[in-house]
Amino acid sequence: MTYVLSVRDRQIQDAARNFVDDELIPLEVEAEMNGGVIDPEVRRRQVAAVRSLGLHAMNMPVELGGAGLSTLQQVLVSEQTGRVTNALGWVFDAPASWLPKVASDHQMETWVLPTIEGNRHECYAITEENAGSNVDDIESTATRSGDHYVLDGIKWHVTSANLADHAFFQAKLSGGRNAGEHALFVVDLDTPGVRVVRTPAYTHNYAAHHPIIAFEKVRVPVANLIGEEGDGMKFTYEWFRYERLMIAARCCGAAERLIDEAGAFARARTSGGKPIADNQAIAFMLADSVTELWAARLMTHTLAHDVDRGVDVKTQHARCSMAKLFASEMANRVADRAVQIFGGRGYMRENVAERFFRELRVDRIWEGTSEIQRIIIADQLNKRGVGPLTG
Ligand SMILES: Cc1cc2nc3c(=O)[nH]c(=O)nc-3n(C[C@H](O)[C@H](O)[C@H](O)COP(=O)(O)OP(=O)(O)OC[C@H]3O[C@@H](n4cnc5c(N)ncnc54)[C@H](O)[C@@H]3O)c2cc1C
Numbered sequence: 104m105t106y107v108l109s110v111r112d113r114q115i116q117d118a119a120r121n122f123v124d125d126e127l128i129p130l131e132v133e134a135e136m137n138g139g140v141i142d143p144e145v146r147r148r149q150v151a152a153v154r155s156l157g158l159h160a161m162n163m164p165v166e167l168g169g170a171g172l173s174t175l176q177q178v179l180v181s182e183q184t185g186r187v188t189n190a191l192g193w194v195f196d197a198p199a200s201w202l203p204k205v206a207s208d209h210q211m212e213t214w215v216l217p218t219i220e221g222n223r224h225e226c227y228a229i230t231e232e233n234a235g236s237n238v239d240d241i242e243s244t245a246t247r248s249g250d251h252y253v254l255d256g257i258k259w260h261v262t263s264a265n266l267a268d269h270a271f272f273q274a275k276l277s278g279g280r281n282a283g284e285h286a287l288f289v290v291d292l293d294t295p296g297v298r299v300v301r302t303p304a305y306t307h308n309y310a311a312h313h314p315i316i317a318f319e320k321v322r323v324p325v326a327n328l329i330g331e332e333g334d335g336m337k338f339t340y341e342w343f344r345y346e347r348l349m350i351a352a353r354c355c356g357a358a359e360r361l362i363d364e365a366g367a368f369a370r371a372r373t374s375g376g377k378p379i380a381d382n383q384a385i386a387f388m389l390a391d392s393v394t395e396l397w398a399a400r401l402m403t404h405t406l407a408h409d410v411d412r413g414v415d416v417k418t419q420h421a422r423c424s425m426a427k428l429f430a431s432e433m434a435n436r437v438a439d440r441a442v443q444i445f446g447g448r449g450y451m452r453e454n455v456a457e458r459f460f461r462e463l464r465v466d467r468i469w470e471g472t473s474e475i476q477r478i479i480i481a482d483q484l485n486k487r488g489v490g491p492l493t494g
Contacts, residue, residue: 106408108179115176118156119183119195126152127191132453139190139309149194150221160219162197162345168219169198178352178407182400185356188458190309197349198225199271201341205330214269214289226267228258228290228316229339235259236475238285238339243274243318245286252328254288254321257300260469263311265302268292272318273335285335288327296321307462344419346470347427348410351403354434354466357459358396361434362389364455365441368448379444388440395437399430409494418491421483425492428476431466438463 108116126149134141153159161177163169172180177197184192198218206215217223234240243256254274261270272290276282290297300315329338366389369380379385406422414422441456442449449456467473484492 108175112173112176112179115158115172116179116183119158119180120186122152122156122158123183123187123192127187127194130191131188131455131458134188134190135308135452135458137308139188139307139311141191146194149191153194153196154221158195159221160196160198162200163203163219167203168216173407174348174410175404175407178348178403181349181352182356182359182403185353186360188309188462189307189353190311192353193309193311196221197345199338199342200345201338202329205334205338207326209326210289210329223269224263224267226261226264226270226292227342228261228264228270228318229273230259231257232259236472238273238336241273241275241285243272244277245274245288246277247279247325248322250325251322252286252288252325254290254296254318254323257315257317259315260313261316262313264292264299264314264316265312266310270297270316271329273339276332279332281332284333285339286332287329287335287338288323289329290318290321290323290327294321294323306464340420343470344416344423347423347476348403348406350466350470351399351423351426351430352407354430354463355396355400355403357463358392358399358430358434358437361437361441361456361459362392362396365389365392365444369444372446385444388444392437392440395433399426399433402426402429405494417483417487421480421487421492424471424476424479424483427466427470428473428480431463432473434459434463435467 130141130145157170158180160169161172161180163171165171180195184195198215202215203211214223218225229238231241231243233242241256243254243258246253254272256274258272264270268291270290270292272288274286274288276284276286296319298317298319300317302312302314305313366380369385369389370378372379403426406426410419438456438460442460445454445456448454451457
C-alpha cells in the first residue's frame with residue numbers, strides 16, 4: 104500500500120509545478136476578466152512549452168507521440184494544473200485514453216494521431232436535455248443507411264465544441280439487429296447537419312464554451328463508428344473512470360493553492376493589532392482544510408498507483424467514484440473557507456478564492472454528480488464488501 108515517488112515522478116511533478124507557477128498563475132486575472140481568453144501568441148507559446156517539457160498528450164503512449172506518463176505521473180501533473188484556473192490549466196491535454204485500443208487504422212490516422220500531435224481537437228457530445236445522470240435515457244439515434252449512418256439528436260453542455268473540429272457523438276441504434284443499443288461515432292463538426300443551437304453562459308469564464316449542438320440527419324461513413332455497434336457505453340465508462348480520477352487530482356491541487364493563499368493572507372492580515380491567523384476561528388479552518396486535503400491526496404495517489412499496478416476494473420470504478428466524490432466535496436469546502444478567510448476580498452473577482460469557489464462547483468456535477476458517485480459506491484459495496492473497495 105505504501106510507495107514513494109521515483110526520481111522521474113518528482114521531476115515531472117516539479118516541471119509541471121514550475122510551469123504553472125511561472126507561466127499560468129500570473130495570467131489568471133487577465134484570463135478571468137477576458138472570458139478565459141489570453142493573447143493567442145502567449146497561448147501558442149504555452150502549448151509549445153508543454154510539448155517541450157514532454158507533458159503533452161500525457162495519457163498517450165510514447166510510440167503514438169504522447170508523453171507516455173504512468174497514471175500516478177498524470178495525477179501529479181493534474182494536481183499542478185488544478186492549482187490554476189482551468190481556463191489556463193487545460194493547456195495540458197489528455198485525449199480520449201480508451202481510443203487507441205479500439206480505433207481502426209483509418210480513425211488513428213484521421214483523428215487520433217493528429218489529436219496527439221495537437222493539430223486536431225475533440226469534444227464529447229453525450230448529455231442531452233432529457234439525459235444527464237442516466238446516459239441510457241439518451242434519445243439521439245443512429246440509423247444505418249447503406250455504407251453510412253444517419254445521426255440525429257441534440258446534445259447539451261458540449262465542452263470545447265467552439266474550439267474543436269470533431270465530436271464523439273453517442274446515440275442509440277435505431278433499427279437493425281442491435282436496435283436500442285448504444286454506439287459511439289466520431290463526427291467532423293463541419294459535416295452538413297451539425298449546427299450550434301445556442302451557447303449559454305456558465306458560472307466560470309473559460310474560452311472553451313459549452314454549447315448546445317444539434318445533429319440533424321448527419322450522414323457519416325460506417326468507418327466513423329468506433330468499435331462495434333453496442334460498444335458505446337463501454338467507452339463512456341472507461342472515460343468516466345479516467346476523468347473522475349483526474350478531477351480528484353485537480354481538486355487536490357486547487358485545495359493546496361487555496362490553503363497556501365488563504366494561509367499567507369491570514370498570517371499577513373491583521374485585525375485589532377494581531378494576525379487573523381492567531382484566532383482559532385481562522386486557524387481551525389486552515390487546519391481542517393489541510394487535514395482533508397491530505398486524506399484526499401492519499402486516496403488519489405493510492406488509487407493512481409493501484410491503477411498502474413493493474414487493480415481490477417470494478418474496484419477501479421468504485422474507487423474512482425470515491426476519490427472524485429471525496430476530493431470534489433473537500434475542495435468545495437476548502438474554497439468556501441478560503442473565501443471566508445479573505446473576507447470582502449474573497450468576494451472580488453480578482454481573488455483566487457472567489458474564482459475557485461465558482462469554478463470548483465462543477466466538479467460535484469460533471470462526469471457524474473456526487474449523488475451518482477454515491478450510487479456507484481453503494482452498489483459496489485453491496486456486491487463486493489468493504490475489503491476490495493478500501494484495499
Ligand atoms: C460545465 C459543464 C460541462 C459539461 N461538459 C459535458 C461534455 O463535454 N459532454 C457531455 O456529454 N456532458 C457534459 N456535461 C454534462 C454533465 O455530465 C451533466 O450535467 C451531469 O452528468 C449531470 O446531468 P444533468 O445535468 O442532466 O443532471 P440530472 O441528471 O438531471 O440530475 C439533476 C439532479 O438530480 C440528481 N439525480 C439524478 N439521478 C439521480 C438518482 N438516480 N439518484 C439520486 N439523485 C439523482 C443529480 O445528482 C442532480 O443533483 C457538462 C456539464 C457542465 C455543467
